[in-house]
Amino acid sequence: MGSVNKVILVGNLGKDAELRYTPGGTAVATLRLATTERFKDKDGQWKEQTEWHTVVIWDKTAESLAEYLRKGKQIYVEGRLQTRSWDDKEGKKRYSTEVRCDRIVLLGGRGPQAERDEPAVHAEPSREPSELTDDDIPF
Numbered sequence: 001m002g003s004v005n006k007v008i009l010v011g012n013l014g015k016d017a018e019l020r021y022t023p024g025g026t027a028v029a030t031l032r033l034a035t036t037e038r039f040k041d042k043d044g045q046w047k048e049q050t051e052w053h054t055v056v057i058w059d060k061t062a063e064s065l066a067e068y069l070r071k072g073k074q075i076y077v078e079g080r081l082q083t084r085s086w087d088d089k090e091g092k093k094r095y096s097t098e099v100r101c102d103r104i105v106l107l108g109g110r111g112p113q114a115e116r117d118e119p120a121v122h123a124e125p126s127r128e129p130s131e132l133t134d135d136d137i138p139f
Contacts, residue, residue, distance in 0.1 A: 005080040007099050009053060010107070011035040017069035019062060029062035031055040031069060033077065033099075055079065057101040065104065074108035077101055 014032040036050045055077055079101040088094050
C-alpha cells in the first residue's frame with residue numbers, strides 16, 4: 001500500500017514573508033500561517049483555537065511572491081509535511097516540522113490597493129508535481 005503526505009491550508013499570514021537565499025543561490029521564503037477553528041465548548045460558549053504553521057516556498061515562486069505575502073494576507077497552500085533536524089548551540093538535537101509548499105494561491109486582499117498590486121493568478125513551483133490518477137490512490 002502506498003502513502004500520502006498532503007497538506008491543504010487556508011489561513012492568514014502572521015507576518016511578512018522572509019525571503020533569503022541558500023549559499024548556492026536558491027531562493028527560499030518562510031511564512032507563518034495562522035489557521036483558526038471556531039467551535040462551541042461544552043457550555044455552549046463560542047471558542048477559537050489558532051494553530052500556527054511554518055510554510056516554506058522555494059525557487060522562483062518564492063522570489064515572485066515574497067513581495068505580496070504580507071501580514072494579514074489570506075492564502076491557500078498545498079504542500080507536504082517535512083521535518084528538519086539540527087543541533088542547537090548546546091549540542092542538543094532539535095526538530096521542526098514545516099509545510100513544503102507545492103502550490104500557493106493568494107486569496108482575500110487587504111483593501112483595494114492590495115488587490116490592484118497582487119498577481120491575479122496563483123503561482124506553481126518550478127518543479128511540477130505529477131498529477132494523481134485513480135491508480136495512485138491507495139484505497
